[in-house]
Amino acid sequence: MFSRAVYIRSLLRTRCYSSKSTIFGLSSGAGKCGVAVIRVSGEASSLVVKCKTSVKTLPAPRKAVLRRIFHSRTDEIIDKGLILWFPGPNSFTGEDSVEFHVHGGVAVLNAMYDSLGSISGVRIAEPGEFTKRAFYAGKLDLTEVEGLADLIDAETEAQRKQALSHASGDLSKLYNQMRTKLLKCIAHVEAYIDFSEDQDIDDTVLESVRRDVNSLICEIRTHLDDHRRGERLRTGVRMAIIGAPNVGKSSFINLLSNRKVSIVTNIAGTTRDIVESNHDIGGYPVTLADTAGLRNYTTDVVENEGIERARDYLQLTDILVLMLDAGSLQDYLSGTKKSFSSYFKDYVGSLGLSQSLISSTRLIVIVNKCDLLSKETLNLLQDEADTKILSCHTRVGIDRVLEVITCNLKELCGVPSRENPNLSQQRHRYHLKECVECLEKFQLHLEMERHPDLAIATQYLRNATRCIGRITGAVQTEEILDVIFSSFCIGK
Known part of the structure; x- marks a missing residue:
């Protein structure tokens, strides 16, 4: 009766070599985990199964079996795990393939890699090589590969x-x-x-x-x-928060992030650079940018640079969130008895924003610090359909603001469907x-x-x-x- 080592050597001697090598790679996520999946694909896959399990017959196709897994060079047991055998052409790559489901410890994975790499004609896969073989085998076309x-x-x-x-x-x-x-x-x-x-x-x-x-x-x-809906959905929508200094832009981005992304102080001009954070809003990817407070004149050289960067960034955004300060609005309406539309026009002018930018970009107007508004002013703003009220401090109005943002995202990115693929x-x-x-x-x-x-x-x-x-x-x-x-x- 042959020993396991003699059996493996006989397999290696009688193996038929092919110009197309057999490849292996970790198909599950990197790092410690409960279970790691190592995929092997190529003509030598059946040999790999026999070398690593000492079983002369292959498992039933697509049926998980529990086996002791050995090191092909040292004959030591590496782990005890599941093995799935996928004979070609009914596999992901169209070739004979096998998956080893082992414990996801670093030492186990290192031993598996060392063992597989020691088998002649078997090598580690290059990035995307499994999918490339599936493409050449006619299992996928390029649009499916990209998907x-x-x-x-x-x-x-x-x-x-x-x-x-x-x-x-x-x-x-x-x-x-x-x-x-x-x-x-x-x-x-x-x-x-x-x-x-x-x-x-x-x-x-x-x-x-x-x-x-x-x-x-x-x-x-x-x-x-x-309107590049699919590309926006794939790469993410850019949304910038703009407004005068200290209107609550940084507080708003912190509120959406549930963490301190931007520094918040009562000192005007705290934010100098573009501060970006990625969000999932209503299932859509959004890159939210906090910008320097806009104003026409300041003697601070650093703040001026931040303002210029903010203005440049606005040209790249898909959605603008314009923040207004409720206290400033309240004083304006109380002192002059003018309308909200006149205040909005003056406010946009004070920020140095062009009407072409306002009209050509999706604009969401938010009046922050609504807890400072009188009932009369609140009633006035209810008639302004395009304006939403919010208090970053008390979170009043946040649900409605998120609803409006989500509606804009749906219009920008569309709703993916099988009938009309983006x-x-x-x-x-x-x-x-x-x-x-x-x-x-x-x-x-x-x-x-x-x-x-x-x-x-x-x-x-x-x-x-x-x-x-x-x-x-x-x-x-x-x-x-x-x-x-x-x-x-x-x-x-």
Whole structure:
């Protein structure tokens, strides 16, 4: 009867080597944890299972079995854990794969890595290599790969829904439908070229292609004209809090954060730089920025620099939260008997804000320190639909403010749906614009030429098809692939 060490050596001697190496990596999160998952993929996966368990037969596919796991070089027991066997092509990568579910201690993981790395032809995976192999095996296309990366990075509920939609192939389905329509148009034009003289194919074929191309142009333009909702949702919405010094901007960001993000004092001009913090508001990702108090003149050089930075930052924001001081408003209305609209106009002017900025950006007006307002003034503000009252000190009005912010976020980012998947990648936008340009050249060529060269026209359609193919990966560009897969972690 052979010992375990002799059995392993015999496996290694009789193994058939392949030019494509077998890879392994940690697929669960790094750091101490109850259970860690180590994934192995490649032709040698079956050998790895036998080497590390001393069991001559493989486990039943996709069924967890409890086994003692040995070190392939020292023959010592590393741990006792679950093993799942996934024979190709019915696996994530399309190759033979195995997962080891072991205890997530540092020493256990180090021993597993040392053991797997000691097996000839087995190496640690590069970032994104498991997913790259899944792509080459036809398990995923590029839009699904990008959706999977976004799903891993998703921090809010809306981001998760959008990423899951893309990873599930909703965006891929849309682009493949576009590509199928183009291939059909190409087939009809080529049939007209080859058989129009011999077969019963008349000019109505070209007219039908024209209509289909025009319809596709409209469809792609509608898809592109989304105000970058998907991209905003993916990267996060920028929201800046602006206002005069000491109106409560820092208190507001601290209130939303439930921690002391910004310094709060009764000294005007405390905030000098842009202070950013990331938030999940209503399921949407928001980067909230506290800015220096705006005013037209100050002798403080540092504060002036902060004000300039604040003004520059406003050009990059999607939502502006304009804070007003209730005490100042109360004094203005009591002393002059003027309206809120006149106060607002004077206030905006004192901050040096242009009307074009106010009108072109989503603006949320908040009157802070509402506990200082009289009943008369509170009743007056109730009629101002675009103005919300708040007390950062007592938290009165915070629910209504969050509700208004969430409504604006929904309008900016949209609501992810399977029926109308959002465009979330700049790469997709670039290739779709190229596709529209090619289709427009096709139309122009047929309209402008008295006797159009249909071979040239067909080439425009082929170029448009390639543009769609570059989005899904039907037309592969290695530089694009390297950029996409490099964003993944080692075990994915």
